Amino acid sequence: MPVSGHLKEARTRGARAAAALLVAIVISFLLSESILDVLRQPIEQLAEDRNASLNYDSITGAFDLRLKIALFAGVVLSSPVWTYEIFAFISPGLTKRERRFTFSFSLAGIVLFLSGCTLAFFFFPHIVELLAGFASSEDSTILVAATYVDFVMKIVAATGIAFVLPVLLVLANFVGVLSAEAIRKGWRVSLIGIIVFSALVTPSADVLSMFMIAIPMATLYAAAMLIAHLHDKRRDRKIARTEYASLAG
Secondary structure: OOHHHHHHHHHHHHHHHHHHHHHHHHHHHHHHHHHHHHHHHHHHHHOOOOEEEEEOOOOOHHHHHHHHHHHHHHHHHOHHHHHHHHHHHHHHHOOHHHHHHHHHHHHHHHHHHHHHHHHHHHHHHHHHHHHHOOOOOOOEEEEEHHHHHHHHHHHHHHHHHHHHHHHHHHHHHHOOOOOHHHHHHOHHHHHHHHHHHHHHHOOOOOHHHHHHHHHHHHHHHHHHHHHHHHHHHHHHHHHHHHHHHHHHO
């Protein structure tokens, strides 16, 4: 395909991805008030014991906040579309095996990222409850709405990315950067990291909540280790057959 053809395809797929993102942002903006109601629930619970509220520091603060929520949610919701468009654009230059790997890793990454974001969105009230609980009941908890939403978004995004890390481990193994043995040897350090991360995401007295995040992450790490082990084992058998054939010849 000539360069002009690649540029035309890039424009077409970029337009589709942009259209999907725009639609997702509009839908998210319409739902932003409902999303904000969910985010406001921990503050409303604090208000039962003390003076607590979300506040805007400018006239346009409320609109800016809803737009920020819409942008973040729109990117997440439209991720299957723009990820597919990226894959479809680069796939003609890949071999059949590379296309299969790219599609599989992209699909797994999207599913795990969305799962991690959903789980974090469910557990973030525990973090708010604990951190705000350090203040005395006689004090007032006055939160800038934009700062509060940024805090929640960072937690959600960080958990989503953490759930994608096992996919990156498998990808590194498949391209020969990381061996299954190296992944296996690092399981202790990884487990400690998972526990610490889970404790930070769910810093409450409810230990069950921490394990509800730690167990899926540990399971994903074990699955990545198993897949890497099977891949290395199959690769070693293939190398052994090749060497035997060359010696026999």
